[in-house]
Amino acid sequence: MPTAPEAMTLKVIAHIHTAFPTKFGIPRQSGLVDSLRGEIIFTPEYRNADAVRGLEDFSHIWLVWQFSGAVRDTWSPTVRPPRLGGNTRMGVFATRSPFRPNPLGLSSVKLEAIEHRPDVGPVLIVRGADLMDGTPIYDIKPYIPYADCHPDAAEGFTGQTQFHRLQVEFPPQLLARVPAADRDGLTGVLASDPRPSYQHDPERIYGMEFAGLEVHFKVDGEVLTVTGVDRR
Numbered sequence: 001m002p003t004a005p006e007a008m009t010l011k012v013i014a015h016i017h018t019a020f021p022t023k024f025g026i027p028r029q030s031g032l033v034d035s036l037r038g039e040i041i042f043t044p045e046y047r048n049a050d051a052v053r054g055l056e057d058f059s060h061i062w063l064v065w066q067f068s069g070a071v072r073d074t075w076s077p078t079v080r081p082p083r084l085g086g087n088t089r090m091g092v093f094a095t096r097s098p099f100r101p102n103p104l105g106l107s108s109v110k111l112e113a114i115e116h117r118p119d120v121g122p123v124l125i126v127r128g129a130d131l132m133d134g135t136p137i138y139d140i141k142p143y144i145p146y147a148d149c150h151p152d153a154a155e156g157f158t159g160q161t162q163f164h165r166l167q168v169e170f171p172p173q174l175l176a177r178v179p180a181a182d183r184d185g186l187t188g189v190l191a192s193d194p195r196p197s198y199q200h201d202p203e204r205i206y207g208m209e210f211a212g213l214e215v216h217f218k219v220d221g222e223v224l225t226v227t228g229v230d231r232r
Contacts, residue, residue, distance in 0.1 A: 047121030
């Protein structure tokens with residue numbers, strides 16, 4: 001029998017453009033903030049309309065991508081999931097930590113439209129992505145409900161962590177500094193609590209970059225208050 005290769009070379013087929021120039025604030029999973037918009041632009045070799053023929057008939061797609069901001073030369077068999085407070089160790093293969101033997105991510109996103117632009121070819125407009133701006137994408141596959149959806153699946157330790165939403169207090173004068181098209185996405189990100197789960201100082205001011213803005217906020221209990229919005 002032929003021996004499988006120990007390593008393989010992956011080609012970057014596209015990059016995604018999102019509102020997140022840094023990791024802080026990115027939703028912990030895809031689909032948590034449906035209003036977040038992203039654009040997937042193919043690299044020159046793959047700017048072929050035939051490659052996406054029929055994709056418009058699917059409502060969701062899978063993205064296989066690289067944790068480009070978390071590449072390491074070594075790996076650990078255990079990691080500390082943020083949703084367990086950052087102190088409990090779990091096996092790396094029982095988590096979705098970016099610090100893995102191969103820094104690959106998998107996200108299911110909504111395919112809103114396919115635009116054909118003369119300068120870059122087909123562009124996929126998606127919603128609900130949890131990727132940093134410029135993230136390289138290795139593959140795109142259609143989401144198939146009968147095969148990919150398992151309503152009765154066990155959720156492991158993630159079932160012990162309660163996903164909560166914060167009440168966002170956004171002063172009107174600060175909200176007015178946010179372009180209208182970005183307001184729902186930003187509010188959704190803030191409501192999903194971008195802080196590490198082990199930080200609970202009500203006086204601490206956090207800063208987050210979003211769509212060319214520097215957004216500052218603090219959290220007291222279940223209420224997040226925006227304290228500043230400035231153009232970067």
